[in-house]
Amino acid sequence: MQPEVAKHTSIHVNGEAARTRAASLADLVAERGFAENAVATALNGEFVARHARAATQLSPGDHVEIVAPRQGG
Amino acid sequence: MNAIEPISPAGSTLKVYGVEVGSRLLLGTAQYPSPQVMANAVQASRAGIVTVSIRREAARANTGQRFFELIKSLGVRVMPNTAGCRTPREAITTAQMARELFGTEWIKLEVIGNDDTLQPDLFGLVEAATALSKDGFKVFPYTTEDLVAAERLLAAGCQVLMPWGAPIGSGRGLSNRYALRSLRKYFTGVPLIIDAGIGAPSHAAEAMELGFDAVLLNTAVAAAADPVRMAGAFAAAIDAGRAAYEAGLMEMRDMAAPSTPVAGTPFFDLDRS
Numbered sequence: 130m131q132p133e134v135a136k137h138t139s140i141h142v143n144g145e146a147a148r149t150r151a152a153s154l155a156d157l158v159a160e161r162g163f164a165e166n167a168v169a170t171a172l173n174g175e176f177v178a179r180h181a182r183a184a185t186q187l188s189p190g191d192h193v194e195i196v197a198p199r200q201g202g
Numbered sequence: 203m204n205a206i207e208p209i210s211p212a213g214s215t216l217k218v219y220g221v222e223v224g225s226r227l228l229l230g231t232a233q234y235p236s237p238q239v240m241a242n243a244v245q246a247s248r249a250g251i252v253t254v255s256i257r258r259e260a261a262r263a264n265t266g267q268r269f270f271e272l273i274k275s276l277g278v279r280v281m282p283n284t285a286g287c288r289t290p291r292e293a294i295t296t297a298q299m300a301r302e303l304f305g306t307e308w309i310k311l312e313v314i315g316n317d318d319t320l321q322p323d324l325f326g327l328v329e330a331a332t333a334l335s336k337d338g339f340k341v342f343p344y345t346t347e348d349l350v351a352a353e354r355l356l357a358a359g360c361q362v363l364m365p366w367g368a369p370i371g372s373g374r375g376l377s378n379r380y381a382l383r384s385l386r387k388y389f390t391g392v393p394l395i396i397d398a399g400i401g402a403p404s405h406a407a408e409a410m411e412l413g414f415d416a417v418l419l420n421t422a423v424a425a426a427a428d429p430v431r432m433a434g435a436f437a438a439a440i441d442a443g444r445a446a447y448e449a450g451l452m453e454m455r456d457m458a459a460p461s462t463p464v465a466g467t468p469f470f471d472l473d474r475s
Contacts, residue, residue, distance in 0.1 A: 143259075143260075144258070161261040161262065162261055162262035163259070163262075164267075167259075167266065167267050168259055168266070168303070169256065169298075169299035169300070169302045169303045170299070171295050171299060174291060174292075174295060175295060176294075176295045176298035176299055176302075178302060179302060194258065194295075194299075195258065195259055196256040196257060196258055196259060196266075196299055196303070197256065197257065197263075197265065197267065197270075197303070198254060198255075198256060198266040198267070198269050198270040198273070198303055198304065199254065199255045199256060199257040199265075199266060199269060200230075200231045200232035200233070200240070200254065200255065200269065201230060201231060201232055201253050201254045201255025201282065201283045201285055202230030202231075202233070202253055202255075202283070202285065202421070
């Protein structure tokens, strides 16, 4: 058995290719330097609520959206 | 006395989804020269509701929270939009993310069907409005003047409709007056907000004179040379238009009718002999 090492996963974040060590969506939000309340998230087009991020595992090829408030009309 | 209850000089207040709002102007927060000008314009407009959106946030950025803090300091109600969404699925997910971020069930629902006119995809709009209403959202659908689509949106659970005046950002005013008038006559009890296409205070006043409940605009204020003064001009126009509607406008005539009394006109007999 080899020791468990956090591996990189290739995903897409906000439309751009990204490699991450994050295992869950909550880890990814933290890895990107966001307070958990500062952003909202979606995985492969589906909304993932704040409380569900920790239990949401990332898989290669996933498309993640991380959004924040912005000006609007 | 008649049935109109004057609450303020500008007339009765707007009520949507059971909430009374102290202004009939809804203002967008985009495209201003600076955040401070935006904040000043919101205050000068006396808007009770401002529209906002959500966008992708860059890693380690804090742009969104800075903006939201400024908005919160203005003491107005916030209505996020689904601007840019082209399918019901995109709009639904966007609305869900916006609800969590802004802490409101109010959503200005846009499902765009054409890139050049930015006109709503009415079929997608009804589909998204149905799903979002079931999910507890208070949906404000950005729609056209189409009466049948309006009925479908109400059946979907919407308690307010937002027909366009003209395409977003075009500044053309009410381009289909007849259809907007008949929409107003048909849905007497439904709050109707003219959303988009307003370019000048006179356009907003006209919408209010026709009996629309409120006006939502952004570019006309944000793109003015002096957005803060323009915001005040719109506030005055909307007050004037609403007061005029509640006062009851005279009927148009095809021919002139003298305003000065005819009886007792000097030389009347000589003049007409």
